[in-house]
Amino acid sequence: MLTLTQTAAEAVKEIVSRVPAVQDGGVRIRDTGGTGGFELSVAPDPQPADTIVVTDGARVFLDETAAIALEDRVLDAELSDDGAVRFALATQG
Numbered sequence: 001m002l003t004l005t006q007t008a009a010e011a012v013k014e015i016v017s018r019v020p021a022v023q024d025g026g027v028r029i030r031d032t033g034g035t036g037g038f039e040l041s042v043a044p045d046p047q048p049a050d051t052i053v054v055t056d057g058a059r060v061f062l063d064e065t066a067a068i069a070l071e072d073r074v075l076d077a078e079l080s081d082d083g084a085v086r087f088a089l090a091t092q093g
Contacts, residue, residue: 001069002053002060004076006055011077012077026061029070073089
């Protein structure tokens with residue numbers, strides 16, 4: 001299953017906190033297929049078939065395809081001083 005670094009968990013919580021309507025929500029990762037990669041969005045709740053990953057209160061919802069594609073990955077993040085967030089995927093191990 002996808003794991004989150006501490007930095008990624010903080011980034012997810014920060015992103016969700018910026019959207020008052022989804023205070024208890026999370027970041028949803030959807031596999032766009034092909035070379036398009038993944039789409040991240042803030043969501044109030046997971047979709048029925050989503051896999052839910054929780055790390056230190058940060059919630060990430062993975063659609064079915066993303067859950068399979070990311071099962072052996074680690075989500076990391078880089079926070080810049082201006083509030084921008086860059087996510088990166090690495091292989092567990």
